Amino acid sequence: NAGVTQTPKFQVLKTGQSMTLQCAQDMNHNSMYWYRQDPGMGLRLIYYSASEGTTDKGEVPNGYNVSRLNKREFSLRLESAAPSQTSVYFCASSVGLAPNYGYTFGSGTRLTVV
Amino acid sequence: DAKTTQPNSMESNEEEPVHLPCNHSTISGTDYIHWYRQLPSQGPEYVIHGLTSNVNNRMASLAIAEDRKSSTLILHRATLRDAAVYYCILRDDQTGTASKLTFGTGTRLQVTL
Numbered sequence: 001n002a003g004v005t006q007t008p009k010f011q012v013l014k015t016g017q018s019m020t021l022q023c024a025q026d027m028n029h030n031s032m033y034w035y036r037q038d039p040g041m042g043l044r045l046i047y048y049s050a051s052e053g054t055t056d057k058g059e060v061p062n063g064y065n066v067s068r069l070n071k072r073e074f075s076l077r078l079e080s081a082a083p084s085q086t087s088v089y090f091c092a093s094s095v096g097l098a099p100n101y102g103y104t105f106g107s108g109t110r111l112t113v114v
Numbered sequence: 115d116a117k118t119t120q121p122n123s124m125e126s127n128e129e130e131p132v133h134l135p136c137n138h139s140t141i142s143g144t145d146y147i148h149w150y151r152q153l154p155s156q157g158p159e160y161v162i163h164g165l166t167s168n169v170n171n172r173m174a175s176l177a178i179a180e181d182r183k184s185s186t187l188i189l190h191r192a193t194l195r196d197a198a199v200y201y202c203i204l205r206d207d208q209t210g211t212a213s214k215l216t217f218g219t220g221t222r223l224q225v226t227l
Contacts, residue, residue: 041219042220099146108156
């Protein structure tokens with residue numbers, strides 16, 4: 001099983017450019033999440049999708065949009081990239097939102113905005 | 115959200131047991147205790163979780179204090195591949211907060227030969 005697959009693995013953007021980070025899971029999970037991790041810090045939740053057709057804001061949603069394309073795929077879009085969005089982005093999935101479920105994370109997308 | 119406190123760093127020798135502590139004195143009755151680890155340049159990896167009773171799986175054991183105000187992640191025989199940042203996280207089932215893992219700074223475990 002591939003688990004959670006993120007593309008691309010690395011990206012450099014110029015300020016003001018847009019891009020979409022892709023995430024797909026093959027575990028038939030209902031819930032999916034986007035996190036960002038800045039150097040020396042823990043992960044912070046950007047957006048999540050409890051189930052297909054729903055999305056909700058997390059802790060740091062400003063500057064981002066998401067789309068739950070289907071049960072497998074959850075994309076994160078930066079409409080106008082800013083240097084403050086330089087970070088490592090992780091996608092995750094879980095069976096559901098209940099607290100007794102663990103998360104499976106992807107390997108991350110390292111984004112640099114210059 | 116209930117908060118956890120972990121030491122910033124710990125060291126262990128290879129093939130010795132490692133006990134990683136976590137204090138959560140304000141834990142509520144519905145909070146699950148989760149442990150994740152993050153190896154260098156990788157995404158976090160689920161390790162184990164529990165509610166009240168001690169738990170074992172192929173990766174580790176979780177020992178939960180009787181009053182639930184603390185817990186310990188036990189790696190029975192540390193290897194170099196266990197060098198990572200270990201996160202102790204509380205999750206409850208309240209609306210909204212149930213949706214997220216809230217990561218602190220964790221414990222950086224160094225394993226030496």
